[in-house]
Amino acid sequence: MIVKLANVRLAFPALFEAQTVNGEGDPRFSAVFLIPKDSPLLKTLAEAVREVATAKWDEKAADAVKKMSALDKICLRDGDNKAEYDGFEGMHYLSASNKARPLVVDADKTPLVQADGRPYAGCYVNASVELWAQDNNYGKRINAQLRGIQFVRHGDAFGGGGGRAASEDEFDDISAGAEATADLW
Numbered sequence: 672m673i674v675k676l677a678n679v680r681l682a683f684p685a686l687f688e689a690q691t692v693n694g695e696g697d698p699r700f701s702a703v704f705l706i707p708k709d710s711p712l713l714k715t716l717a718e719a720v721r722e723v724a725t726a727k728w729d730e731k732a733a734d735a736v737k738k739m740s741a742l743d744k745i746c747l748r749d750g751d752n753k754a755e756y757d758g759f760e761g762m763h764y765l766s767a768s769n770k771a772r773p774l775v776v777d778a779d780k781t782p783l784v785q786a787d788g789r790p791y792a793g794c795y796v797n798a799s800v801e802l803w804a805q806d807n808n809y810g811k812r813i814n815a816q817l818r819g820i821q822f823v824r825h826g827d828a829f830g831g832g833g834g835r836a837a838s839e840d841e842f843d844d845i846s847a848g849a850e851a852t853a854d855l856w
C-alpha cells in the first residue's frame with residue numbers, strides 16, 4: 672500500500688549512494704522520517720499497517736501486528752525509544768529502504784543530485800513509501816519501501832553537518848582595492 676508522508680523531518684538519509692547497516696547485508700538506499708505524535712498522518716499509517724497485515728494474514732492480522740509491535744518488527748516506531756538521536760524525542764519515526772535508488776526531487780520537482788546538498792538530515796520532505804508484509808524464513812514484519820523524496824524546506828541540520836552551503840554575505844570583499852589583509856578568524 673502506497674502512503675504519502677507530507678512535510679516530515681528527514682533523518683539518516685542514504686539517498687544517493689546505497690549503504691549497509693553496520694557493514695552487514697546488501698547495500699540499500701534508505702531514510703527515516705520523523706512524525707509528530709499528534710500528527711493525523713499516524714492514524715493513516717496505523718490504518719495502512721492494519722490493511723497490509725489483513726491482506727497477508729487475514730483473521731490472524733490483529734494478533735500478528737500485536738506480536739510484531741512487541742518485537743519491534745514494524746517500520747513505524749516510537750521515537751522516544753531513540754531519544755539519544757537528534758529530533759527523535761516526542762516523535763514517531765518510519766524507516767524505509769530500497770535496493771533501487773529512489774526518486775529525489777526539489778520543491779519544483781526538478782531532480783536533485785548529491786552535490787545539490789539537499790535533502791539532508793534535519794530538513795523537511797514529502798516522501799512516498801510502500802508498506803508491505805513480510806512472512807518468510809527471516810520472520811514476520813511490516814516493512815516500508817522507499818519510493819521517492821521531495822525536498823520541502825530547510826530545517827536545522829542534525830549532527831552538525833549536511834546543511835546549507837555558505838552564502839556570499841558570510842565573506843568580506845578582499846579583492847584589489849579592498850582590504851586585502853583582512854584579519855583571520
